[in-house]
Amino acid sequence: MDKIISYKDVIDQLSDGMTIGVGGWGARRKPMSLIREICQSDIKDLTVVSYGGPDVGLLCAHKKVKKLIFGFVSLDMIPLESHFRQARQKNEIEVMELDEGMVQWGLRAAAMNLPFLPTRVGLGTDVLTHNSELEYVTSPYSDAEKLVAMPALKLDVALIHVNKSDEKGNTQIIGPDPFFDELFARAASKTFVSSEEVVSTQDLGGKDGAIFNRFERSLVTGVLHAPCGAHPTSCAPNYGFDIKHLKEYSEAAKSFDEYSTKYLNRTHQDYLDAVGGSDAILKIPLPQF
Amino acid sequence: MSESITLSEICISASSKAWEGEGEILATGIGLIPRIAAGLAKLTHNPDLMMTDGETYLISQPAPMGKRDISHDLVEGYMSYSRVFENLWGGKRHAMVTPTQIDSFGQTNISAIGDYNSPKVQLLGVRGFPGNFINHKNSIFIPNHSVKTFVSSAVDMVSGMGYQNKDLSNGKFEIKLVVTNLGVFDFNGKDDSFQLLSLHPGVSVDEVIENTGFDVIINSDKATPMPTDKELACIREILDPQGIRNSIFGE
Known part of the structure; x- marks a missing residue:
């Protein structure tokens, strides 16, 4: 190849x-x-x-x-x-x-073929004010915490x-x-x-x-x-x-x-x-x- | 110590107290004074702090300012950007940073000044501020305490969250210390209000009030402690032997 x-x-x-x-x-x-x-x-x-x-x-x-x-x-x-x-x-x-970490999270979601990954990052900041496409997700567990759903x-x-x-x-x-x-x-x-x-593959240095x-x-x-x-x-x-x-x-x-x-x-x-x-x-x- | 003590040395000594009692965490000082201060904390009261070489490796001794022979760095671990993110999400870090604006809630801005859609001044972008402030303690160093930095209304683009939203942080949000060219402050006044802890030499309470765009609680007008002989020796001989710190206040 x-x-x-x-x-x-x-x-x-x-x-x-x-x-x-x-x-x-x-x-x-x-x-x-x-x-x-x-x-x-x-x-x-x-x-x-x-x-x-x-x-x-x-x-x-x-x-x-x-x-x-x-x-x-x-x-x-x-x-x-x-x-x-x-x-x-x-x-x-x-x-x-x-x-910066949200960018990583978005790439990771895409890498994992997921629609989003949850995070607290962004809460309480204007990152959410200026990105109206960002949605929230509520934890389905007993904590019921409201998190940012960082899209892929x-x-x-x-x-x-x-x-x-x-x-x-x-x-x-x-x-x-x-x-x-x-x-x-x-x-x-x-x-x-x-x-x-x-x-050449041989010159990649092995292990x-x-x-x-x-x-x-x-x-x-x-x-x-x-x-x-x-x-x-x-x-x-x-x-x-x-x-x-x-x-x-x-x-x-x-x-x-x-x-x-x-x-x-x-x-x-x-x-x-x-x-x-x-x-x-x-x-x-x-x-x- | 025969040389007279400078304002930058007073600020470094005061800033180093940010990491007092913080245990075995990653200390990140961004900018000249915060970086020397983190090193001073490690050399004096908190030897357990982890610090990087300013890039990718954890090293056993703080990296001095200016050119150095990096072959003398004793590398003890690895801290790529990816690892920094993992570390900070877990909360085991305390950073000291210098935002362009800060407001009465402790909200900070390093993104843009003016209208967001066509900023008067575009800065760096929010960088890691949203993640840092919601995940771990931070402290702040401001070299030019003025109403342009300590703004009267909300900061133009909230990059780091503030005290009114602390419940969103799972108990992690805290701005431990704010050190400026005028004095030392925190947000431990009534209802998380901004309060004066100490004044640097020659600074008056009125000067602090005039240069802060929001209310400052004045419970004390005591003097900021002078750096000890040990601290001065660490700063002058180990952490910044070339005196690069003098550039901050034109000393």
Whole structure:
């Protein structure tokens, strides 16, 4: 089985109005080469589910987002995401703003093929005020507690960036935190994975490597070879986030054309050359908190 | 201690008391002062606290501020984001956070300022506030005590719940301490009202009242205790040897 595909193959399988989940967290291990590819396509009116970083910002800057389902959007070292802020402040996107754990719960419900999962989270807050579609459920047990019924967040497509994969879609996330990528894959009808390295099954590291296999290959629809594909976000242990580039990206909210001309609307390889080359990216140290 | 004691050191010492008597829980201090304060709590009165390296691992000693040699971190456990969520839903955590707005009920906002549909200022989003405040105790650090932060009506987007809804939290909701640049407060006044516990040096009761958009119960105007020599040594020599804390109040 060979699941190796091209950027065009991925875009061909996307369509207007889809719900797309993006793995990673803030400025960490985002499938940015895939996001840039969507930005330069005709696809529009997306519902995006994300622990948001520059993936959300870039999609907002390209007017690809109809609705954002999120708990936060942040660039880590730069706390506020300027492109997302601009879209919100100009009322350009619909939002379903949730607690981070509610996002996890929604993905988990979808992953488990359940209509909802109960939680106390959200009670007593404006998360419920602003999301009138959220309903309550009463515990059928003697406590009869009234809880939030967090609905399943079903995804048409999940986009995930990993450290390693074979051509069958046996992926490995080697960075210490796999975030919630497994749930994004389980909640989605199709999952496209971009990978730093594509290796043979023999080179996945056997039992020791298998610990890093966070979800099984039957969930993976296609694998894209994308070295440095998370740039400017980090991809531990391969490289840290490119703070200099993130600053430039962040400031580009004022005049996006300049940033776009300099870096976007080109192949992934040309992007890498434009931002300084993969050798330089691979030397960016991991962040320290 | 020959150097004079700074406001940031007074705030760190006061904030560290948030974790007093809290036992073996995860201490999360978000931001400079809360993080140093959590470390101080662990080094002084609560050695059982669990703390992360700021990312994915639990380490035995608090991570000092600034660049450090992480090969010296003694890793004792694992705390991915998924594990943090599991931990906080179980309530075994106490976080100290800095909301952009707080109101008389203790409701907090880090999401957006102004009209929700087209905010005047979009902030981070509610992040984990709804889950944190309904599942475990929290404390708050505010570096700029003013009517813009302590707002007169409800916060613009309730991210963390408040005392009027405490019955929804299965007994878990509590804002234990609020430490600001003016003094130390809690919500243990009559009917969960906001009350002054102590004033920092040079701060008057009038200044507190003027800078708070809602009523403050004044039962005391005692002075915030100064950090002890041991606390100062921990802050200056171990937790923040580079003096990054000085940036908070421009000291």
